[in-house]
Amino acid sequence: MDSNFAALGKVSLRQFRAFIAVASTGSFTGAARSLNLTQSAISIMIGDLEEELELRLFDRTSRSVTLTEAGRELLAPAHRALVDLQAAVFSSRELSRKKRGKVRVAATPLFSSLFLPDFILTFQQEFPAVEIVVKDVSAPLLKSLVLEGEVDIVIGTPIPSDTEGPDGIAMDLLYLDEVVLVCKPDHRLAKLKSIDWSDLKDEPYIAVTFESGTREIVEAAMAAVDVTLTPVFEVSSVWTLLGMVAAGLGFAFVTGNSRLLTPLYNVRISRVGDRRIDRPIGIMRHPRRSLTPAAATFAQRLTEWMNAPGRRALQQR
Known part of the structure; x- marks a missing residue:
């Protein structure tokens, strides 16, 4: 297996999507609403992502959720990963429809x-x-x-x-x-x-x-x-x-x-x-x-x- 793929471990694109949603809305509640998921599901995905990366991505208080420095560094690559995946899916669908x-x-x-x-x-x-x-x-x-x-x-x-x-x-x-x-x-x-x-x-x-x-x-x-x-x-x-x-x-x-x-x-x-x-x-x-x-x-x-x-x-x- 390629070392780059092995390094990904159990990180999933669903976790990246949840991470971006929390960063964008500034709350777990807003992220859950935008992704049509429960707040607990968002919390579990973020927790699993932080555990897998061995990084704290958000500073949480009773009133706010803000990105840590590690979270800010991860945000742009996570965005690119989702955009690239969406482009690949679109390209595959276009091919399957014989449009390209x-x-x-x-x-x-x-x-x-x-x-x-x-x-x-x-x-x-x-x-x-x-x-x-x-x-x-x-x-x-x-x-x-x-x-x-x-x-x-x-x-x-x-x-x-x-x-x-x-x-x-x-x-x-x-x-x-x-x-x-x-x-x-x-x-x-x-x-x-x-x-x-x-x-x-x-x-x-x-x-x-x-x-x-x-x-x-x-x-x-x-x-x-x-x-x-x-x-x-x-x-x-x-x-x-x-x-x-x-x-x-x-x-x-x-x-x-x-x-x-x-x-x-x-x-x-x-x-x-x-x-x-x-x-x-x-x-x-x-x-x-x-x-x-x-x-x-x-x-x-x-x-x-x-x-x-x-x-x-x-x-x-």
């Missing part, structure tokens, strides 16, 4: 640019005193940021190894993002009424790297229908991928997030096969650390915001 705090969040540049700005604006209107720190990083860095404690939460698609084993990230599903095919409007695939996986075999394929969760999801969908496609290009950035598709270099797969960018590139969106290809987008956190009240509220509000009917329809249009 700090949220550190990491997400891919795509999610950070398309969704986080509008959400943060909405969140800060409700919680203006919560500080928000955003890190926009590539998908492979997300896991290390949360496991090393640099951020509270990350938003993205985990690869299977991210959530497995003792060091796996804890994840709460944010929403399911549909993976779709994109090509130029005058591409052969764009002219088909429906696209089957077999229609893709002879077409140039542009893929994101395996660092993206989308690549593994697309590969799994291909394996399920016994189709193998070899990319002519592999890129890390969705902006590069869409630029190549718009230039006519081939077709590609993007997620519902990415397709919000497609009007900028004049590309056509289509589904492939008769089943949706879903990519889970999750809020990931450290498996053995609790979120702060502010971070937990941020995650809850983000889930509600992302799944609002109008916003989901916008992503799926």
